[in-house]
Amino acid sequence: MKIKILHLYPDLLNLYGDKGNIECMRKRLTWRGIDAQVQAYTCDDTGFDLSDVDIVFIGGGSDREQKIVCHRLLEHKDALKSYVEDGGTLVAVCGGYQLLGKYYKLEDETIEGLNILDIYTEQGKKRLISNIILKPDFIEGEIVGFENHGGRTYIGSHSPLGKVVYGYGNDGKSGAEGVVYKNVVATYLHGPLLPKNPKLCDYILTNAIKRKAPDFEGLKPLKDELENTANDYIVNRFKK
């Protein structure tokens, strides 16, 4: 079996090394003997085909870069929406998360989103910058990471990725962070999200493999000693 990962706009959306998430997915597949192919889709490319793609990843960036990407991705709005509705796996971080919604409202303009999720984002006065800990209800333990966003995202009736234990989350008030919808995981958590959260990474990989091979019995466990130590360290440092 081969899993194909499409990395959208690594040239524009790669804040805090979001790209490391691609490497983490690739490694955790190959460690289990599953082939992984990564394809980058950059600003210079003219079109992509999702028919043989198993995982789409989109990272975060500044408002300026996000605007360019949003504008370009509108062209692929229907293809991406059908992919998601059909159970395609999509991982979106920060700016990438915001652009899955209806819009991102800035002080002097509103950026149209892909309308894949029934959510919207509005820029607030202060940036929400913090280490962050979440309690998800679909995997064991805590998800840890780092957030830095001016936007406040309102997720309506969508399920969050987790409840905020420490940090700000979607809007700094609701106690919710991110969205899980079908096989979409969308979150404000930047940087090495998946290396520090191996259970989340395996949840994402399992969803992608099951769509391709419905009889798949599950990923072989890995040792994850270092990964779990990194996760525990953050939990113990910040959790009250």
Ligand code: GLN
């Ligand atoms: N530009 C968006 C915001 O500030 C996202 C930033 C990011 O990806 N860190 O809300």
